[in-house]
Amino acid sequence: MAAPSEGAKFTVIPLRISPRSSVCRQLFVKQHRVRDPDPQRPQDRTLFVLNLPPYINQECVHRLFSQCGPVTSVELQEKPGPSTKSKDQKSKFFSRPLAQGFQVAYVVFKSSAAVKHAVSLKAQKPWVLTTAQHPLRTGLQKWAEDYYSSITDPRDLQDHIDQFMEQHDREQAEVPGVQREGGLVLGLGGWGEDKECS
Template structure:
């Protein structure tokens, strides 16, 4: 199909694209102006282009090259599905927290001018976009891609140790701050009369008094005594159950003998 006019399908403009000028295979993306009720400041209304069916190998630099003649692309956001917010960002270089987008994705392109979005949504169908031009951002494929991925998987131990040390330092500072705040607020009543009680005491680590030691000793003796009594009663209950079973068996045998004697002493025999 060839047309000098734009092709619109269900509100999306169909744009053919190919990797290089000499490529014969075409891929199609579907674009329209990003316009929803709940907009985010990162995707301003009028200047944001929404794209569907974006291939996995398409990166931010490729979009900037493809649309360079139609306006300046300030930012490109990739998502696994349409959303109004920002994509998740990894806070660590070694412990990823953001999910990796697998397969095809959607993209939001923020242009410098709103006129760029209007122009792109009116592009003709018979003029494919070129992802990689001479001197542009090369698509990493084949052996070079595998080599790059292998090198990225090699962990820099010094950088990893530095990140761990920084994290532990920030964590210790956070815990120490919580302890200090808890100590400062402990025993102080709020507006409703409630008193804050925490696991951090103001006299934490203070030496025990003689009265305190005696109280702990009495408590430990009581705990041991209760444990011994509990074991004793458990043993006694088992013995009681055994005696009850033995008495029931003895009574059962006596009843059997009594019934046998009654049957033997019957005097009425009709036959």
């Protein structure tokens, strides 16, 4: 990913995978500013982060930026834009696929002072992604783990479907004016009653 333009006023944070790594990446951060404010991303408390490697996860971003102050939420996306978080995700079986390339993040802090601290960081020693206490999977190990976690267990899926249908049947039982016969919903007019089309 190319570096943002100078006029954008990003702060650069160096980043290494491990303390022994010779390769140093760069994160670009600035205070989140948009014309149409989002209540989930208060502008005075939200940090916008570019150039996050594909192997980084929310927990890791949360841990890294907690160095600047208490973090209340982290949202990773493939590209900048409105929140893609579903307010009421119906099922764990039908979630969005994980991002495959570099990502952006919106880090919401508890206080605006933490955002100011993050954007005022000067040249420093690189932040380290993986430690003995917080290992981060990368490369083939991560790809294999992502693949195996994407395989759905048919029994879990069937249990989920059964629970969903039980809930649906309970909700339908509470709908007034619906006739039932042997567990089947007949509708307001009953079977075989045709309505004229106008």
